[in-house]
Amino acid sequence: MAALEQRITTFSRDGLRFDVTDEGPVDGDVVVLLHGFPTDRTSWDRVAARLHEAGLRTLAPDQRGYSPGARPAGEDAYRLDELVADVLALIDASGRERVHLVGHDWGGALAWLVAGNHPTRIASLTVLSTPHPAAMSRAWRRGLDQKRRSWYMAAFQVPWVPERALAAGFNSLMARSGLPLEDSRRYAARLARPDALTGPVNWYRAARHSGVGAHRVEVPTTYVWGSRDAFLGRTAAELTREHVGADYELIELDAGHWLPETCDAESAAAILHRVARAS
Numbered sequence: 001m002a003a004l005e006q007r008i009t010t011f012s013r014d015g016l017r018f019d020v021t022d023e024g025p026v027d028g029d030v031v032v033l034l035h036g037f038p039t040d041r042t043s044w045d046r047v048a049a050r051l052h053e054a055g056l057r058t059l060a061p062d063q064r065g066y067s068p069g070a071r072p073a074g075e076d077a078y079r080l081d082e083l084v085a086d087v088l089a090l091i092d093a094s095g096r097e098r099v100h101l102v103g104h105d106w107g108g109a110l111a112w113l114v115a116g117n118h119p120t121r122i123a124s125l126t127v128l129s130t131p132h133p134a135a136m137s138r139a140w141r142r143g144l145d146q147k148r149r150s151w152y153m154a155a156f157q158v159p160w161v162p163e164r165a166l167a168a169g170f171n172s173l174m175a176r177s178g179l180p181l182e183d184s185r186r187y188a189a190r191l192a193r194p195d196a197l198t199g200p201v202n203w204y205r206a207a208r209h210s211g212v213g214a215h216r217v218e219v220p221t222t223y224v225w226g227s228r229d230a231f232l233g234r235t236a237a238e239l240t241r242e243h244v245g246a247d248y249e250l251i252e253l254d255a256g257h258w259l260p261e262t263c264d265a266e267s268a269a270a271i272l273h274r275v276a277r278a279s
Helices: 041-053 080-094 106-117 133-142 144-149 151-155 161-168 170-176 181-191 194-209 234-243 264-278
Strands: 010-013 016-023 030-034 057-061 099-104 122-128 221-226 248-253
Touching (some): 016 041, 016 080, 030 080, 041 057, 041 181, 041 264, 080 106, 099 264, 106 122, 106 133, 122 264, 133 144, 133 234, 144 151, 144 234, 161 170, 161 194, 181 194, 221 264, 234 248
Parallel strands (some): 030 099, 099 122, 122 221, 221 248
Antiparallel strands (some): 010 016, 016 057
16 A cells, blocks of 8 residues: 555544544654543553654544544444454555554553454554453463452443443542543543443443454564553563564563553653564
């Protein structure tokens, strides 16, 4: 595919329209930035600014359930195979055959799946916080630590109640998890309503019947993990190495979960180093 010398503000797939922030040199190597739960594409603003200074172009979408034009009803619309196809549609819209892929939290889990299932479209992979899905499953089976950290995933299976509880206490819950208040307030302005949270919460509900295998990743990969992450423990972080067959680096930070917001310099440095090694 030939690179398109124009900005992308939206892209479409199956009648859904996704909003995108497209910044940096238009002819630079493309880095796709996938946000997590319950944030949005602005979570990458500080990281993206550093990548632009290095000559990279960034595409940060509001994902399915977050973009106002891409909020389908029903759990099945949020299956992982649908989420993976959304990312591939954005890559197609960029006009590039391959991009550098970056994800955090749920965006990180999705990035692992895109890279594992479609390696020819990914030049390099950098994942913040989230271990490889197979490593996560292994850690869950090994003991109580990851089960305790992931208690909310089971709670999110209940209809309607999680959306209402999270909307009612959004800022206080996010603050207790270590997210800076200025970021929490920005996300709350868009998401702190039960109807706005149903799509994002459906990512958890639909993951039980995803239809996508967590394959071994065969593209150059960096995994950045915060040792004080309240949700994702050391066992899964260390097991992730076994699920990457290409050049791999684990970067451990003295940090919590919200790496794009709280460790933008370290996150950007990890991305830039991985992109340079893949070039």
